[in-house]
Amino acid sequence: MSCDRFLLILKCWHFANNLEDSGEDKLFKIRTILRPLVNSFQEYIIPGKNLIIDESMIHWRGVLDFASIHIKNKKHKYGVKLYKLCCVSGYILNFKIYTGKGDSSCGVGHAEAVINILMNPYFGIGRPPFCDNFYTTLNVAENILKNKTNRRCYPKSMNSKKLKKGEVYALQKGNVKVIKWMDKRPVSMLSTCSNHNATLIEIGKTQRNGDAVKKPLCVLDYNNTKKGVDFRLVK
Template sequence: MYSHGLNDEGILECLFADIPSDPDSQIDTSSDSESDVLAEDSDLDLRMKTPFLSQIISESESKDHFDNDGDDSLSTNDDLPLSSIANFSWTMDVSAMNFAGNFSEEAGVRGKLKNDSEEHLVFQSNLYTTQKGGIFRPLSKAELKVFLAINILMGIKKPCSYRDCWSSHKELRDEYISSLIWVKRFSWILTHVHINNNAVMPSRESRNYDKLYKIHPLINQILINFKEFYAPTKEQAIDECMVKFKGRIAFKQYMPQKPIKRGYKIWITADKLGYICGFQIYTGKVEGIVEKALGERIVRDMCKGLEGKGYHIYFDNFFTSVSLLQKLKDDGLFACGTIRSHRKGLPTLKTDK
């Protein structure tokens, strides 16, 4: 029986081994014996108990399992494949759900970048220098563009020290970079470029203290640009990533199981093309208190603005919980994720044994 495939009886024997069957009953198209009637009644009873199996059998019965000569040899072209049983889906509660949803967004670029951030950086840098006191030449927008471009280029060429690009030794000197700006001016911008106003920064003792205060305007503008100038695909994934950093900072994380063990932890949502749709920098405990339902809160934050649009969200077992999936469903979002067996809200599941 297994050399050619599984017929209807083979399916019943494999899936319902604990149900006694008549070993003498055979499928025979040329007779209507009592054993055939009993076999058909047994099959009907099983179909009533198992709707999925009934569907498989009804499809298989429409095929001819015998050769034209009338013998009992099975036809290899008409056998029911085992994959039709192994790959079935759980359809009791989800059959009526429309997984396509009402998604109608078109993924892709949909705008043109603006230069408002450059104006902000120039203003805050000059404000910071004024607060320090002394005579200085104000930073201009053109100089800021050159400064940012050189930093990007240095990230590609990676000199031992940025001052090497202006070195008097031709082996170290970079003629292109050194021709754009003087080294003293570059150093001045490097130490005075600023993003937020220090004069109104909350103190460490304040409840409004923010570890990311000095770069928050830049983070907010980046997130706005991510969402304004690109429409993501329907499928999106939420996960954590590590940015390598070995310096001293209050919210540096140590994760020995990760390829990058020390650095910044950032929660990220990205579409199937790899485009980052949103992110949050994790700054650790708030006032020494461990946040409860952290994974659920992260997913809800990342999904703001997607409600009711039929997006498909994927995540791992750190985030998945029954309450989260229910809330996402109420928000018109479909979600999928692995789950930890001890997570609250799960029904009692049978062990693998």
């Protein structure tokens, strides 16, 4: 097949009937592809205990009916934002394409809406999702706990607590724990995992003065689980 022939077929390739488009779904033209993809991911991939939620960019500099955004610290700085749920091995289990400011559930914050959509197939089975500070709210943590799973975030209430390097401080409200640990800079976590506390664990390394390097278990769990997303960025 010639290149011109291929490009012509690609240009005319449609997955939906434009006459059925009500204009309410900004992803209408590819919705019939997205559903089977996600269903296949969840049918054939059996994730481990921990899951990770993060964002990626699909490179795009063209015109779209919805938001094309710019994130300076991503590999592809311009494009379409993709929220994804991954397992530790790097496989995608679920994803959501960001289509603009109105893209959230009524009465629910955007971060909480994203988590509810991505985690919905995995609520009630005890698989904790890990995420960064974008999803940091107590309401989100309590909602995740209510659905019998776990996660952590970044609480503003800990900002005023001053710690020396290596010190750790923790607060607890119900089953939600706030943990702040001083590394080279403050590291704050919000967790609903029962085994996360202010105890420091040796990681098998030593400092220049010979003292063992220690970190909270919640930090170790987050770093290990985050590899599932970082793995996808490796060529």
